[in-house]
Amino acid sequence: MxxxxxxxxxxxxxxxxxxxxxxxxxxxxxxxxxxxxxxxxxxxxxxxxxxxxxxxxxxxxxxxxxxxxxxxxxxxxxxxxxxxxxxxxxxxxxxxxxxxxxxxxxxxxxxxxxxxxxxxxxxxxxxxxxxxxxxxxxxxxxxxxxxxxxxxxxxNQVGDYHKRKSIDEIVGGLPKKQWADWLESVIRSASLSPSAYNRQSVSFFIGENKSITLMIANPDEETNVPKGMDRGIAMLHIEVATKHHQIKGQWIYEQEANLVTFQAED
Missing domain, CATH: 3.40.109.10 (NADH Oxidase)
Structure with a gap:
């Protein structure tokens, strides 16, 4: 493929x-x-x-x-x-x-x-x-x-349709100074993913094991566009960016916790 x-x-x-x-x-x-x-x-x-x-x-x-x-x-x-x-x-x-x-x-x-x-x-x-x-x-x-x-x-005049949250607003976990070289580029790519009404409901947690967990804000909130679709779009951007940096990994789905994680290979 x-x-x-x-x-x-x-x-x-x-x-x-x-x-x-x-x-x-x-x-x-x-x-x-x-x-x-x-x-x-x-x-x-x-x-x-x-x-x-x-x-x-x-x-x-x-x-x-x-x-x-x-x-x-x-x-x-x-x-x-x-x-x-x-x-x-x-x-x-x-x-x-x-x-x-x-x-x-x-x-x-x-x-x-x-x-x-x-x-x-x-x-x-x-x-x-x-x-x-x-x-x-x-x-x-x-x-x-x-x-x-x-x-x-x-x-465009309203000013918020294309505006993106800062990296500090959407990322938690491992301090940025400890990130692998490729991580910032990948997160920036993920932050550019479109979302319904530009709600930007997806945030990211960086693990010590070179993992990126994608979380949804207020996951139980009823919306006419499910937030999971926003997360899937962000996943595609992460997949593209990690491939660009020649980083291999796999997606891990946690149904009960409602989490999706990209786990990079060592």
Missing amino acids: SLCFENWFKAIQIRRSRRTYTSKLIETESVTTLKDTIRNLNQLYEGVRLVFIEKSPDPVFIGAVGPYGKITGAPAYFAVIMKNENDFTYEKAGFIGQGIVLEAAMHGLSTCWVGGYFNREIAAGEVGISIEETVVAVIPVGYARKNLSLTEKMM
Whole structure:
């Protein structure tokens, strides 16, 4: 299985959510690569998968206006589909979804995660799912307009839409002066992961054994976009960054404690 982790590390730095797109169709070569990437991502986990829909997602957003306004003009979208709500499936859904987001960025394409405000029935009909499956998120993809829309300008003027918490705010555990050389780069990559409403609910604990544990703030809080999906996106950024630094490791899932940990090999 071939996933472009090196390219994705660069994409982490340049990716920005966009909500308005031109009508230009995605170039054929890019479509082919995106489909190949989806096939590889869909082999990673059971119970989650991606589908590429080569038509406008506008019908999926009819009557669904989120806190940041409508998304318009995209020529295509990705659907994130999940079968079961257990065994960290939301994390796995976020992981593979962010993989295709970063791959799209490498083709000059813009995207925007939408997990709360869209018509799930219309999406399910367009995507084609089994009775056991649910479309948990849609990700419009296309070429963003050169100039920001009025809504996007307002979001930037507010000043908190792209603002990230400092490393000190999101990391605990081993003092920074004792970190391995690669750890700061990995944590900074994780801190750039998008989250619903930019809530940044994921924090990190650095263990003495070169481990990174991802915790969710107020995990029992009911939200229309499960926080596990945010954690899965952060996991993908950690996976990409550790691969970039040639650090091998594995993910450890603790169901009872609701923790996910990346354990680096010695």
